[in-house]
Amino acid sequence: MTTTPFNRLLLTGAAGGLGKVLRERLKGYAEVLRLSDIAPMAPAAGPHEEVVTCDLADKAAVHALVEGVDAILHFGGVSTEHSFEDILGPNICGVFHIYEAARQHGVKRIIFASSNHVIGFYRQDEQIDAHALRRPDSYYGLSKSYGEDMASFYFDRYGIETVSIRIGSSFPEPQNRRMLASWLSYDDLTQLIERSLYTADVGHTVVYGASANLTQWWDNRYAAHLGFAPKDSSERFRPAVEAQPAPAADDPSMVYQGGAFVAAGPFN
Ligand SMILES: NC(=O)c1ccc[n+]([C@@H]2O[C@H](COP(=O)([O-])OP(=O)(O)OC[C@H]3O[C@@H](n4cnc5c(N)ncnc54)[C@H](O)[C@@H]3O)[C@@H](O)[C@H]2O)c1
Numbered sequence: 001m002t003t004t005p006f007n008r009l010l011l012t013g014a015a016g017g018l019g020k021v022l023r024e025r026l027k028g029y030a031e032v033l034r035l036s037d038i039a040p041m042a043p044a045a046g047p048h049e050e051v052v053t054c055d056l057a058d059k060a061a062v063h064a065l066v067e068g069v070d071a072i073l074h075f076g077g078v079s080t081e082h083s084f085e086d087i088l089g090p091n092i093c094g095v096f097h098i099y100e101a102a103r104q105h106g107v108k109r110i111i112f113a114s115s116n117h118v119i120g121f122y123r124q125d126e127q128i129d130a131h132a133l134r135r136p137d138s139y140y141g142l143s144k145s146y147g148e149d150m151a152s153f154y155f156d157r158y159g160i161e162t163v164s165i166r167i168g169s170s171f172p173e174p175q176n177r178r179m180l181a182s183w184l185s186y187d188d189l190t191q192l193i194e195r196s197l198y199t200a201d202v203g204h205t206v207v208y209g210a211s212a213n214l215t216q217w218w219d220n221r222y223a224a225h226l227g228f229a230p231k232d233s234s235e236r237f238r239p240a241v242e243a244q245p246a247p248a249a250d251d252p253s254m255v256y257q258g259g260a261f262v263a264a265g266p267f268n
Contacts, residue, residue, distance in 0.1 A: 001198050001227075006030040009197075010069040012056065012076030012098070013113070015039040018170055018189070019075055023049075025190045026073070029197065036065055037076060038090075056094030066101035071109040071197060074098050074147075081138040083267035091143035099154045107160065111196045112151055114164040114206070116182060117141030120258015122217070124181065129219040130166075130206040137258035138265070148206065155204040163196035163226070166218070167209040174234045174241055178259045181215040185232035188212075195226040202226070217257055 006029060013019040014035035026033055027048070034050040035041055045051040054065045056076050066072065077091040095112075102110060120137025122128055136142045144166075151162035168182030169175075170189050184192075188211045196202070202225070208218035211232040220228065234241075253259040 001195070003029065003194060003198055006070040006197070008032045008034055008069045010034045010036065010066060010072045012036050012054075012072070012074050013079075014051075014075075015041045016075065016079065018113070018167075021186050021189075022073065022075070022193070025186070026193075029194070030070075034065075034069060055089075056091075056097060057089030059093070059097045059100070062094070062097035063101045063104065066098070066105050066107060069105070069107060071111070072098060072102060072107060073111045073113075073193065075113040077113075077143070078140065081140045081261050081264040083265075084139045087139050087143050091140070092146055095143075095147040095150050099150050099160065102160055103154065103158050109197065109202075110151065110160065110162045111193060112147055112162050112164045114148055114166045115141060115144045116166050116168050116208070116218075117258050117261050118145045118148065118166055120256060120261055122257045123255060124178070124217065124257055126257075127217055127219055130208070130222040137256065137262040141258065141261065148204075152204045161202050162204050163199075163202050163223075164204065164206045165192060165196065165209045166206060168218075170209065174237050176244065176253065177241060177246070178253050180234045180238060180241055181210070181213055181217055182257070182259075183211055183213055183234040183237075184209045185211045185230075188230040188232050191230070192226070192228050195228050199226050 009030035015037035036052045036054045054061045121135035148164045154160040169179040170184040174183040207223035212230040213234045252263045256262045
């Protein structure tokens with residue numbers, strides 16, 4: 001696959017867990033990487049980097065942030081379950097601000113960090129594909145579901161292409177039994193992002209982000225054109241994970257694909 005560097009790529013959520021990883025791994029994919037977050041980003045901008053503090057809930061600030069970029073990796077926002085009010089600005093208004101700024105500035109490709117929590121109420125003994133009805137497990141999952149709808153609308157209406165990656169659990173290693181199925185290694189995440197940036201004619205593609213783990217809940221047949229071929233597996237971590245005390249069989253973390261998120265809240 002040709003991977004001619006973009007002129008300028010924007011990464012939101014650059015101070016976050018995945019943002020820090022991608023800051024390193026996206027070097028080489030762009031002449032300039034514009035890094036943005038509401039939180040402080042360290043270190044300061046290096047060669048071929050720009051660092052911009054921006055609140056995704058601030059429409060004018062996001063408009064300015066997106067000027068001059070060729071593609072956007074939208075990883076910023078609230079990344080765990082919170083009250084609807086806490087999620088509204090960063091995730092729901094924020095994703096609208098990103099798409100609207102992309103339209104106004106002529107950006108043609110967005111990689112959206114969606115989540116398995118869009119389908120979290122499926123059980124762990126079910127296997128689903130990207131056409132399965134969404135079953136959000138949280139206000140957070142609802143916000144990602146809304147983001148996917150935003151992506152679909154902006155493609156149909158304005159031709160802005162998106163790959164929505166329903167990320168499973170992307171951490172250095174799986175931390176519990178559920179993550180033996182949902183784990184996405186950083187190498188496989190990087191491959192998926194490369195495919196999402198460079199594959200032609202993606203329209204709005206929804207792809208599940210999991211490594212080649214022994215247990216597979218998600219079928220990527222509708223994203224086959226990306227050619228995503230994960231290389232890692234959680235198996236090597238199984239002994240350490242299974243040495244942890246086992247939760248009860250009816251614990252949400254053992255029953256639902258979304259794990260503990262299905263039981264979070266209420267918040268009043
Ligand atoms: N890590 C995973 O396994 C995983 C799984 C599913 C989805 N995701 C998604 O991937 C993205 C990155 O995940 P992460 O694990 O790095 O999360 P993270 O919480 O570490 O990073 C998210 C970043 O967004 C920033 N942010 C929050 N509100 C903001 C606002 N109003 N304006 C600007 N920035 C704001 C935070 O400061 C933070 O640095 C998130 O969108 C998350 O929902 C991650």
